[in-house]
Amino acid sequence: MTQDFSRKEFEFLESFAVLLRAKTIIEIGVQKGDSALYLCRAAQKNKGKYLGFDIWDTHGLKKQFNTCGSAESVADFLIKKGFRCFKLIQIDTNRNREVFEQVLDESCKDGIDFAFVDACHSYYGIFNDFFSLYPRLSTTGVVIFHDTLNTDGCREFMLDLRTKYHDGTFDLIDLPYGYGDVRCGISILSKRSFSNLQLGITEICGSISTPQKIEFRELKWNRHEKKKGILIPTIKKKDMKSINIGVYPNRKKFK
Template sequence: MHQSSFDKMSKFRETYLAGREREPLLILDLGSMDVNGSYRPLFVSDSWQYKGIDLAEGRNVDIVLPNPYDWTGIESTSVDVVVSGQAFEHIEYFWLTMLEIARVLKPGGLCCIIAPSGGFEHRYPVDCWRFYSDGFSALGRFAGLEVLDAYTQKENLGYKDDSDTWKDSVIICRKPARPLEQAGLSQFNRDILIEAYKVTVADAGQPLKVDFNPIEHPRSFFEEPQKLSDIASWHEHMPFAFLVMDILKPRVFVELGVHKGDSYLAFCQAVKNFGIDAKCHGVDTWKGEEHAGFYDESVYNQLTAYHDPLYGNISTLLKMTFDEALAKFADKSIDLLHIDGLHSYQAVKHDFEAWLPKMSDSGVILFHDTNVRERDFGVWRLWYEIKDKYPSMEFKHGHGLGVLAVGRSLPQDFVDMLAAGKVDNSALLHLMYLLGSRNSLKYTVASRDRELVSFREKSTALENRLKAEEEKARNKDKEIASFREKSNMLESQLKASEEKIKAGEERTRNKDREIASLREKSKALENRLTDILHSKSWQVTVPLRAVGGLFTRKPAKR
């Protein structure tokens, strides 16, 4: 270890870990073997646990890794700090190692990596890379880490050892609190990179006896299809569409059987995004057939509405039968042909034989649905008849895809790829399966999202309807309450009226009784008067009352 590296790591410790000596930190040192020095003295604290990790046993090594890309035994989100110095230049696929660092760090965990930007070759056992601050920053973002600092020593600082020769670069990162899937590269994509590594590197880190290296075509791994319809049968093979376009770089591509365009649009996307000088031709009647089902003009209209603005300058849609389209192409003019029309044995055999003369010396034919044996699908039968007559390989996941090299002047990388696909338990096939599964998962998630949106819209509509009904119910309740109030008031008025009537009736009865009593008294008086008038005393005293009347009369006025 040169002195400038130790000093830079010491600066990291002072800047980012000072004041944390009482925290129980787990600190890993990648490439820790003490050959001519160690960082261990910088991380001595009663509360800290420092562990050195390397690829072989030795001084200052606590954990031996099987390889730099598989930190078996170190749990995810379990480490507080990862440091490394003078290791990354010796790691062939350092970006995979960076993903492991991101995996094991806790949210908020830190890493500090030091590697040379210059200096002479020093193989240990290999010397692959030099780093600048921009490259280190890109590496941190690639792994989904927050870059806190990145710098490169550009001037000689007067070290007495060879420190100034190396002019170290330094990156300091922090793992964000949000999950890695949201912060940067997803765990699924990380697994895909590991599989790509396994295609060419065995578990022991030694090259396999296969010449094809998919890592040389990284854009095909991370190119994601822009259009996924509900016709999902090609979703799992789209990664190979990107890979085959990247390797072959065909001048002319033809697809027989476009339908909604999932596969065709993926090929067009590769041509456009990869900058391939190619012309694409999609042939279909857009009426459907017994296997795909029959459909109306809307399928074609929807396809052209999407296709024309994006790919109209590189692609032509030929609305005709496959046989009618033959005249559009000269013999030996097509470099890549995809047959995906009617899937009966007779139909696909006819398409193969009719279009074979159109294939160029670097021609490749793709057969979709080699793994489908339902109804009268017969692609599998034709595939078994012809696959051994030409260099070939088959992807058996999904609906199956056969790759047939009918040309004699194919790119060597494509020939090597076919050989890699023939290896037992081929990691290449597994890699394509993983990449394809990503598309299927993406479509499934998107479908579920659409269903969720639809459910939420329906739920919102139902909630609004419920609110409206509740409002109606409240209005009805108000009407009922008002009616009850009026009813109660009327009942009160009625009751008061009834009481008044009863009181009036009682008064009437009292009057009637009073009248009856008076009538009885009057009758009694009449009877008494009658008795008096008919009595002897009244009759005897008549003269006396007459004389008495004379004396009681008043004199007349004069």
């Protein structure tokens, strides 16, 4: 039986970014530009821009992954596809976090509408990338994480976003799909934008409460959910349990 390794999640990313009317689209972890193609298409449809960040070098906690692609090859690929609405930056977003955040501040003055995080899959990597992005999201900003089902660092960070780091300003859902039969996992983090935008109810079909009461309850709930003083620790490479790094295809169920 032939296995399915199709990348339907990239089509989803494009459609979702178009739905959100995302003007500023960020990707961390570009590699050969496979997903960049779809995100550039979304940026073009939205009359926006795409910024892609990648180390384009050997990577991973123990440098266990070889270089995949280059800024030059991706730029050439996207230009040949007819795109001009992009900028590619070669950087280690973790080691050079201050520089990375400075580039974000300079390039995303109206906030980040859509971010796709698919770079270092260690907890250290995804932790630092997220906390560089989140304060810079727009009011309705969304972050999509890749490989959150099958990779330890990504999966634990999703758990901690729901628990240790949840400040009541976002919602998070997991989808056990991506990369065909591999089911790598996609997680979507969205700001709570209904009450942020204060958009009113415009259609009455019958409910338990009046529109005004629904909106009031929503605002009250949102304010109540927000937590101050959430402690965000400093995570370093030395904190990672990296002794047995590798792929374990037999771990299909909880053990």
